[in-house]
Amino acid sequence: MTDIEKTLENKGVRPTAMRILIYKYLAEKEVAIALTDMENAFSKADRTTLYRTLKTFEEKRIVHQIDDGTNISKYALCEPGCNCEMEQDLHLHFHCDNCDETVCLTEHKIPHINLPDGYVAENANLVIKGICDKCSGQ
Amino acid sequence: MTDIEKTLENKGVRPTAMRILIYKYLAEKEVAIALTDMENAFSKADRTTLYRTLKTFEEKRIVHQIDDGTNISKYALCEPGCNCEMEQDLHLHFHCDNCDETVCLTEHKIPHINLPDGYVAENANLVIKGICDKCSGQ
DNA sequence: TGTTTCATGCAACGGAAGTGCAATTATTGC
DNA sequence: GCAATAATTGCACTTCCGTTGCATGAAACA
Numbered sequence: 073m074t075d076i077e078k079t080l081e082n083k084g085v086r087p088t089a090m091r092i093l094i095y096k097y098l099a100e101k102e103v104a105i106a107l108t109d110m111e112n113a114f115s116k117a118d119r120t121t122l123y124r125t126l127k128t129f130e131e132k133r134i135v136h137q138i139d140d141g142t143n144i145s146k147y148a149l150c151e152p153g154c155n156c157e158m159e160q161d162l163h164l165h166f167h168c169d170n171c172d173e174t175v176c177l178t179e180h181k182i183p184h185i186n187l188p189d190g191y192v193a194e195n196a197n198l199v200i201k202g203i204c205d206k207c208s209g210q
Numbered sequence: 211m212t213d214i215e216k217t218l219e220n221k222g223v224r225p226t227a228m229r230i231l232i233y234k235y236l237a238e239k240e241v242a243i244a245l246t247d248m249e250n251a252f253s254k255a256d257r258t259t260l261y262r263t264l265k266t267f268e269e270k271r272i273v274h275q276i277d278d279g280t281n282i283s284k285y286a287l288c289e290p291g292c293n294c295e296m297e298q299d300l301h302l303h304f305h306c307d308n309c310d311e312t313v314c315l316t317e318h319k320i321p322h323i324n325l326p327d328g329y330v331a332e333n334a335n336l337v338i339k340g341i342c343d344k345c346s347g348q
Numbered sequence: 349t350g351t352t353t354c355a356t357g358c359a360a361c362g363g364a365a366g367t368g369c370a371a372t373t374a375t376t377g378c
Numbered sequence: 379g380c381a382a383t384a385a386t387t388g389c390a391c392t393t394c395c396g397t398t399g400c401a402t403g404a405a406a407c408a
Contacts, residue, residue: 086405088355107395118357123396125355141277141335143365144395166329182336183321190343191304197279198320198336205328224374226386245364256388261365263386281396282364 083132090117094125095134095149104138104146104165104174140167140174140199148176159184162196168204175204221270228255232263233272233287242276242284242303242312278305278312278337286314297322300334306342313342 076095077087085091097113098105110122126147129135135147136156154161162182167174182198214233215225223229235251236243248260264285267273273285274294292299300320305312320336 086354088405090356120358120397121356139277139279139281143277143281143283145281164323166325169332177326180323180325183323185302185318185321185336185338187304187318187338188315188343190346191338192341192346193338194307194340196336196338198323198334200323200325200329200331200334202332203330205326208328208330224385226374228387258366258389259387 080134083134085128085132085134090121091125091128094122094129098135098147098149102175104140104148104176106144106146108144138165138174138176139197140165141201142167142172142174146174151178157195159196162198164198164200166204167199167201168207169201170203170207173204174199218272221272223266223270223272228259229263229266232260232267236273236285236287240313242278242286242314244282244284246282276303276312276314276337277335278303279339280305280310284312289316295333297331297334300336302336302338304342305337305339306345307339308341308345311342312337 074092076092076099080087080091080095093114094110097110107119107123107126110117110126111119114122126135130137130147133150133154133156136150136154138146138148140146150156151161156162160181163176163178164180164182165174166177182196185193185196187193212230214230214237218225218229218233231252232248235248245257245261245264248255248264249257252260264273268275268285271288271292271294274288274292276284276286278284288294289299294300298319301314301316302318302320303312304315320334323331323334325331
């Protein structure tokens with residue numbers, strides 16, 4: 073039983089062949105992945121399977137969904153021990169307008185914001201747009 | 211010539227009847243408006259006209275686009291004198307998970323973030339999700 | 349082994365964004 | 379005012395993404 077299988081079981085999802093492949097794919101990518109990206113990477117697999125796998129992973133806190141302002145949902149693996157919903161684990165994301173890739177900046181947490189009376193915060197999403205290190209470096 | 215017509219002309223768009231109506235609609239709403247909302251409000255007008263008007267307004271800095279994580283683009287009037295792209299005018303948005311409305315919190319600016327080397331920030335989007343004052347008050 | 353539960357694949361739907369083109373309206377120059 | 383030009387609006391259509399229903403297949407369980 074591999075590490076990935078253990079991880080999946082610990083999170084409460086059955087480690088099927090497909091899911092292990094998808095997990096591996098997400099693990100080796102350093103950028104957030106859209107459903108379309110997965111379709112291209114797994115041309116044999118069905119769209120729905122990929123979709124539902126991502127949803128399952130999200131539900132079980134294996135990945136977190138990222139909304140980078142492109143109106144396309146993307147996903148990235150959670151850090152070990154991350155509890156996505158907790159304020160201390162909410163990190164910001166960077167979207168490069170040049171290469172169109174989105175990355176997690178996990179070490180940059182979203183600062184706490186004091187809201188007006190009556191507003192109750194439950195989640196937060198901060199996306200910085202600009203040019204990423206790879207694109208600006210050249 | 212009304213104030214709205216002057217505003218539109220100053221921003222470089224011809225103040226047609228349709229555009230004045232749309233501007234008024236946006237002005238009297240306190241929440242961010244999606245294209246679908248406009249369709250319902252202006253059942254006589256064509257979707258494309260509304261769509262393109264919003265795009266024109268956005269281009270001319272009359273409205274700013276808001277991405278609240280619902281994967282539906284919404285729009286709200288810019289504050290007078292606002293230059294949406296400038297860091298000092300980037301305010302945060304609040305999306306209520308109960309009533310599904312999104313509001314600008316213009317007095318709450320997005321805090322400056324120090325990015326890793328090589329990353330160049332050009333824009334930022336911060337959305338807090340939770341329960342708004344109207345929904346939590348009851 | 350038979351039953352149940354879960355995962356996968358196929359087909360289709362619906363919503364939203366976007367585009368091409370024709371028709372209409374406004375603006376400009378004469 | 380009138381023709382020529384440019385901008386705006388409306389209609390039809392396409393594309394893309396997210397999502398769901400249903401049938402099949404594989405795994406777990408009794």
